[in-house]
Amino acid sequence: MRILKPPIITLNFKCFLEATGDGAIRLSKIAEKVSSETGVSIVVCPQYTDIYRVSSLVDIPVFSQHVDPITPGSWTGHVLPEAVKAAGASGTLLNHSEFRLKLSDIEFALSRVNEVGLIALVCANNVKVASSLAYLKPWGVAVEPPELIGTGMAVSKVKPEVVSNAVSEVKKVSRDVLVFCGAGISTAEDAYIAFKLGVEGILLASAYVKAKDPELFLKSLCEASLKGL
Amino acid sequence: MRILKPPIITLNFKCFLEATGDGAIRLSKIAEKVSSETGVSIVVCPQYTDIYRVSSLVDIPVFSQHVDPITPGSWTGHVLPEAVKAAGASGTLLNHSEFRLKLSDIEFALSRVNEVGLIALVCANNVKVASSLAYLKPWGVAVEPPELIGTGMAVSKVKPEVVSNAVSEVKKVSRDVLVFCGAGISTAEDAYIAFKLGVEGILLASAYVKAKDPELFLKSLCEASLKGL
Amino acid sequence: MRILKPPIITLNFKCFLEATGDGAIRLSKIAEKVSSETGVSIVVCPQYTDIYRVSSLVDIPVFSQHVDPITPGSWTGHVLPEAVKAAGASGTLLNHSEFRLKLSDIEFALSRVNEVGLIALVCANNVKVASSLAYLKPWGVAVEPPELIGTGMAVSKVKPEVVSNAVSEVKKVSRDVLVFCGAGISTAEDAYIAFKLGVEGILLASAYVKAKDPELFLKSLCEASLKGL
Amino acid sequence: MRILKPPIITLNFKCFLEATGDGAIRLSKIAEKVSSETGVSIVVCPQYTDIYRVSSLVDIPVFSQHVDPITPGSWTGHVLPEAVKAAGASGTLLNHSEFRLKLSDIEFALSRVNEVGLIALVCANNVKVASSLAYLKPWGVAVEPPELIGTGMAVSKVKPEVVSNAVSEVKKVSRDVLVFCGAGISTAEDAYIAFKLGVEGILLASAYVKAKDPELFLKSLCEASLKGL
Numbered sequence: 001m002r003i004l005k006p007p008i009i010t011l012n013f014k015c016f017l018e019a020t021g022d023g024a025i026r027l028s029k030i031a032e033k034v035s036s037e038t039g040v041s042i043v044v045c046p047q048y049t050d051i052y053r054v055s056s057l058v059d060i061p062v063f064s065q066h067v068d069p070i071t072p073g074s075w076t077g078h079v080l081p082e083a084v085k086a087a088g089a090s091g092t093l094l095n096h097s098e099f100r101l102k103l104s105d106i107e108f109a110l111s112r113v114n115e116v117g118l119i120a121l122v123c124a125n126n127v128k129v130a131s132s133l134a135y136l137k138p139w140g141v142a143v144e145p146p147e148l149i150g151t152g153m154a155v156s157k158v159k160p161e162v163v164s165n166a167v168s169e170v171k172k173v174s175r176d177v178l179v180f181c182g183a184g185i186s187t188a189e190d191a192y193i194a195f196k197l198g199v200e201g202i203l204l205a206s207a208y209v210k211a212k213d214p215e216l217f218l219k220s221l222c223e224a225s226l227k228g229l
Numbered sequence: 230m231r232i233l234k235p236p237i238i239t240l241n242f243k244c245f246l247e248a249t250g251d252g253a254i255r256l257s258k259i260a261e262k263v264s265s266e267t268g269v270s271i272v273v274c275p276q277y278t279d280i281y282r283v284s285s286l287v288d289i290p291v292f293s294q295h296v297d298p299i300t301p302g303s304w305t306g307h308v309l310p311e312a313v314k315a316a317g318a319s320g321t322l323l324n325h326s327e328f329r330l331k332l333s334d335i336e337f338a339l340s341r342v343n344e345v346g347l348i349a350l351v352c353a354n355n356v357k358v359a360s361s362l363a364y365l366k367p368w369g370v371a372v373e374p375p376e377l378i379g380t381g382m383a384v385s386k387v388k389p390e391v392v393s394n395a396v397s398e399v400k401k402v403s404r405d406v407l408v409f410c411g412a413g414i415s416t417a418e419d420a421y422i423a424f425k426l427g428v429e430g431i432l433l434a435s436a437y438v439k440a441k442d443p444e445l446f447l448k449s450l451c452e453a454s455l456k457g458l
Numbered sequence: 459m460r461i462l463k464p465p466i467i468t469l470n471f472k473c474f475l476e477a478t479g480d481g482a483i484r485l486s487k488i489a490e491k492v493s494s495e496t497g498v499s500i501v502v503c504p505q506y507t508d509i510y511r512v513s514s515l516v517d518i519p520v521f522s523q524h525v526d527p528i529t530p531g532s533w534t535g536h537v538l539p540e541a542v543k544a545a546g547a548s549g550t551l552l553n554h555s556e557f558r559l560k561l562s563d564i565e566f567a568l569s570r571v572n573e574v575g576l577i578a579l580v581c582a583n584n585v586k587v588a589s590s591l592a593y594l595k596p597w598g599v600a601v602e603p604p605e606l607i608g609t610g611m612a613v614s615k616v617k618p619e620v621v622s623n624a625v626s627e628v629k630k631v632s633r634d635v636l637v638f639c640g641a642g643i644s645t646a647e648d649a650y651i652a653f654k655l656g657v658e659g660i661l662l663a664s665a666y667v668k669a670k671d672p673e674l675f676l677k678s679l680c681e682a683s684l685k686g687l
Numbered sequence: 688m689r690i691l692k693p694p695i696i697t698l699n700f701k702c703f704l705e706a707t708g709d710g711a712i713r714l715s716k717i718a719e720k721v722s723s724e725t726g727v728s729i730v731v732c733p734q735y736t737d738i739y740r741v742s743s744l745v746d747i748p749v750f751s752q753h754v755d756p757i758t759p760g761s762w763t764g765h766v767l768p769e770a771v772k773a774a775g776a777s778g779t780l781l782n783h784s785e786f787r788l789k790l791s792d793i794e795f796a797l798s799r800v801n802e803v804g805l806i807a808l809v810c811a812n813n814v815k816v817a818s819s820l821a822y823l824k825p826w827g828v829a830v831e832p833p834e835l836i837g838t839g840m841a842v843s844k845v846k847p848e849v850v851s852n853a854v855s856e857v858k859k860v861s862r863d864v865l866v867f868c869g870a871g872i873s874t875a876e877d878a879y880i881a882f883k884l885g886v887e888g889i890l891l892a893s894a895y896v897k898a899k900d901p902e903l904f905l906k907s908l909c910e911a912s913l914k915g916l
Contacts (some may be wrong), residue, residue: 017301021315043236045853047309048277066306072246074379074435077295077308077328080276081446086250095790099306103782103790106810125791126825132790134858135819150303173822206303277579324561332553332561333583354562357594361561364590364631402593476757479773505767506735524764530704532837532893535753535786537764538734544708545736557764608761613754664761 007225008201024050056086069109134173142180154190167198188224195228237430245432284317284398298338363402371409383419390418396427424457465683466659513546527567598636606641612648625656646682655687694912695888756796780887821860829867841877854885875911882915
């Protein structure tokens with residue numbers, strides 16, 4: 001895995017059909033190409049079933065979309081951190097607005113993530129929750145007002161104070177925790193503003209997966225991110 | 230995929246470390262060998278992250294341990310039926326005692342499973358629930374008293390009436406639904422009795438995954454199953 | 459408790475502020491009055507915290523909105539069937555679309571409900587689920603397409619086939635299970651059609667709680683129900 | 688409501704049959720008597736269905752065992768903060784080990800609790816989680832290692848460092864947040880040690896509810912708490 005350094009662009013493939021199976025490979029290869037051309041750190045988050053194929057075929061960091069707060073054993077249908085790691089992932093999203101977790105489970109999942117050598121980007125719905133999470137010292141915290149996710153109205157444009165407050169509050173708790181923002185980011189300008197506001201990474205999904213020309217879109221995003229940083 | 234015909238042996242790999250990553254491959258190859266030697270239908274249920282590798286490398290049916298009741302779209306960390314299918318699975322477990330579902334979700338998951346061309350083995354904790362599930366016409370229903378799972382005390386030996394009642398009640402609702410039993414099955418004799426009691430398949434996990442000699446164990450299970458049928 | 463006989467009108471108070479605390483008393487007293495004047499069986503379903511007051515003050519059946527599938531013991535924040543009974547309820551809703559349950563939990567909750575001497579009206583999102591539930595022999599099954607709940611578009615008008623199929627399918631499984639319908643019922647005509655389609659009861663919430671004149675509305679509903687039966 | 692000042696003894700009635708209905712009244716009256724005799728602040732946490740009766744009959748603070756993170760509206764079977772307040776509660780437990788919540792739900796429930804004029808005692812399974820919760824500024828945080836709950840092995844005796852660390856870490860985040868401990872507290876000595884370690888309150892359940900002589904037990908607890916403070 002390449003070293004991840006800001007600006008970091010995290011691409012969540014969700015359960016979009018365009019990003020399932022062969023689609024996940026295609027979108028990951030484009031991300032690899034753009035990352036290599038622009039020097040920007042890009043992370044892809046395919047579905048569990050695609051982690052192995054993607055991480056075998058591309059040389060950029062692959063994150064799982066979630067891991068369960070469990071140790072190996074009698075768990076049917078669960079997502080074991082060791083399994084995600086064995087499949088080639090180097091990290092995971094956690095507590096995404098589409099998969100919120102109990103606080104005690106976030107804390108235990110983070111301890112498991114550390115134990116098996118993964119890193120975690122934990123999502124928060126607002127600044128208070130982001131600060132509270134920072135206390136658990138994950139690799140990164142992503143603030144994403146859920147009401148903006150998938151709308152195309154970028155948090156960085158519509159609620160810039162959420163982004164800048166998240167940066168200042170999280171850093172107050174711990175300087176080591178990276179701050180991301182997400183929700184609605186869909187243009188190069190949205191990314192530029194986000195990095196201007198102080199984030200170290202952004203998190204997006206449909207804007208990339210559903211882009212007419214994902215390569216062109218991602219390249220413009222990378223350039224804007226570098227400028228905004 | 231080979232055609233599945235009774236006796237059917239379903240091996241749930243759960244989140245056991247011995248059955249994760251390379252371990253899943255190893256245990257699946259043994260299952261393939263024993264199935265080919267004995268003619269018994271054997272299904273393996275690896276973790277999501279291992280479905281692609283296993284189904285690429287072995288020629289026996291691979292089931293997912295669960296699928297979510299969703300259509301493609303904005304779901305982070307979920308298990309899309311289409312993704313499981315694309316990874317090479319031909320079916321899935323559903324509603325395992327370690328992953329119980331809401332009734333409305335079982336019904337919708339079953340409609341999705343049909344739609345994408347998978348089959349489902351739905352678990353039930355008792356005869357009443359098994360009959361109620363039969364009404365939804367899944368491929369199979371597995372009755373597994375949760376208090377016996379993982380104990381080594383086989384449902385077929387300790388509670389034979391649960392098994393025979395499950396067979397008669399489920400068949401009353403629909404002759405097409407296959408009846409499985411599970412929980413505690415850990416010897417060839419347990420399997421023999423189960424098939425004698427009328428089931429068409431059995432479901433086991435730790436007894437295979439943790440066997441000292443999985444090949445020897447599975448072979449004896451197959452032979453007993455054929456005799457019991 | 460008066461004996462409940464069709465037509466049965468079930469009024470779910472949900473967590474509406476108008477139906478909380480003193481509001482629950484007021485709306486229950488109106489229901490009692492209308493029931494006594496029209497002879498129609500009316501059931502009120504206040505919040506847990508209001509069950510005791512309502513059942514102490516009015517002489518119509520009071521249902522809980524839910525009970526948990528538990529026996530007495532170490533459960534914090536749960537809803538013990540015994541507690542609901544002790545507070546004066548004679549029955550409960552179960553598996554409402556706003557509180558869906560796991561199938562195994564519905565089955566166990568129903569056994570507990572019987573054990574403590576309550577009756578249960580179990581909700582279903584479609585005809586298949588209703589039939590599957592009928593197998594568990596609850597007192598009644600209410601079919602409520604969730605997409606119509608709270609819309610004012612009555613299931614009996616918009617999807618009459620759902621109602622008539624629910625009646626015929628549930629009765630095929632068991633003649634003893636009462637069939638209710640709900641979702642969008644908001645006029646006397648909606649109720650009339652529902653009973654014409656064969657249901658024995660209806661389930662409504664906002665149309666009563668938010669009615670300008672709840673007494674007038676409920677009276678018209680009762681008269682239409684008697685005609686439709 | 689009397690003013691709550693340390694030492695505070697919180698009695699969780701859970702779903703124990705001895706503490707349901709009339710039992711809740713009896714145990715609350717004893718608590719009221721002991722509180723009045725010793726001057727120690729005692730809080731009782733009956734089931735939802737008993738809040739109204741208890742708070743009408745006794746003059747000590749009554750807490751709910753949980754409230755849902757909701758505003759008034761279409762929620763069936765949920766626990767509306769306004770309803771709990773209207774029934775006479777002055778506060779609530781939140782996130783008990785038997786009712787863990789998602790972090791985003793804790794945050795929203797706390798905002799609702801403030802809004803309706805309740806106070807919240809939020810439970811945490813370890814020191815890290817306690818500190819993270821302190822960031823959300825609840826009235827109090829109770830650290831309770833779940834493996835000790837109901838065992839009779841008191842956290843204050845078996846894991847004193849958990850208690851003293853919880854005190855120091857929570858106070859680092861906010862001096863205003865009260866620190867409680869719970870799990871296994873079953874003798875006067877356990878309570879004495881807990882207060883010696885710096886807590887401002889304790890949380891217990893079965894030791895009181897199942898005591899042979901609850902009045903005698905509670906009195907001894909109060910005296911030890913006063914000495915330990």
